[in-house]
Amino acid sequence: MGIISAVTPGTEHVQCIPRRHIELKEITSAGHIQIVQPVEPRHPVEIRYNDVVIKRVTDPSRNIDLLWDISLLFDSETRTSWAGTIQSVLQDDHPGKLSVLFLPMTYMNPSDNTCFYSTLKFLSEHAQKHNVQTTIVTFDQPLWWKAYNLIQTEPVGSAIRNVIVRIGGLHTEMSYIDAMGHLMAESGLKELLELLYASNAVDHILTGKAISRSVRGHFLVDAALNALLYAAALQVPIPQLQSTVGG
Numbered sequence: 225m226g227i228i229s230a231v232t233p234g235t236e237h238v239q240c241i242p243r244r245h246i247e248l249k250e251i252t253s254a255g256h257i258q259i260v261q262p263v264e265p266r267h268p269v270e271i272r273y274n275d276v277v278i279k280r281v282t283d284p285s286r287n288i289d290l291l292w293d294i295s296l297l298f299d300s301e302t303r304t305s306w307a308g309t310i311q312s313v314l315q316d317d318h319p320g321k322l323s324v325l326f327l328p329m330t331y332m333n334p335s336d337n338t339c340f341y342s343t344l345k346f347l348s349e350h351a352q353k354h355n356v357q358t359t360i361v362t363f364d365q366p367l368w369w370k371a372y373n374l375i376q377t378e379p380v381g382s383a384i385r386n387v388i389v390r391i392g393g394l395h396t397e398m399s400y401i402d403a404m405g406h407l408m409a410e411s412g413l414k415e416l417l418e419l420l421y422a423s424n425a426v427d428h429i430l431t432g433k434a435i436s437r438s439v440r441g442h443f444l445v446d447a448a449l450n451a452l453l454y455a456a457a458l459q460v461p462i463p464q465l466q467s468t469v470g471g
Contacts, residue, residue, distance in 0.1 A: 225334045227327040234323035262341035266377040293450040348383040359387045365395040398432035405430030
């Protein structure tokens with residue numbers, strides 16, 4: 225199991241790292257994680273969700289959404305993407321690029337509870353050395369559930385209980401897009417996306433596997449549908465792209 229630490233704001237490191245052929249024992253001697261056996265047995269854990277609290281708030285970006293939607297009707301050639309629109313409109317301080325630091329690896333099967341427990345114990349002790357009260361760790365979706373179970377079944381007062389595990393943003397986005405593809409099945413969305421992508425690619429797009437294509441494809445569909453709606457509401461013609469292919 226590999227571990228990296230992301231620190232914001234980042235720091236610059238100017239150091240030449242020579243390429244060498246090294247053995248495993250040299251890596252483990254440079255830094256290692258103490259292997260600790262978890263206390264067994266442990267009771268199974270159930271995930272309980274609190275009631276959803278609906279709060280009515282004003283979305284500060286809704287006017288930007290409207291501007292970007294209707295811009296396709298008036299100047300489609302110089303129209304920027306959604307990311308470009310946000311970058312040109314918003315003005316705010318940015319902490320800068322983060323630094324990624326590599327921590328020691330645990331040379332065990334990642335699905336083994338001993339591997340998880342040793343890793344969580346190392347992270348909690350590492351956080352205490354830097355006076356970090358709460359440690360936030362990001363796991364992939366299959367590994368998150370195992371780590372969550374270990375933390376919830378730890379005795380009260382254990383430092384590991386201060387570790388908060390979260391699912392990576394990529395897996396959350398993939399799960400959301402997969403839900404959209406399931407809800408929009410047989411709606412014509414698949415056939416619409418097949419105008420841009422091959423049939424096999426669309427299957428991966430609707431399940432969230434091809435994440436980059438999926439995001440771009442859904443943005444294109446959103447832009448096209450909003451152009452049709454706003455064109456009808458504002459009574460303006462829909463711009464037609466001229467073909468540049470010669471005969």
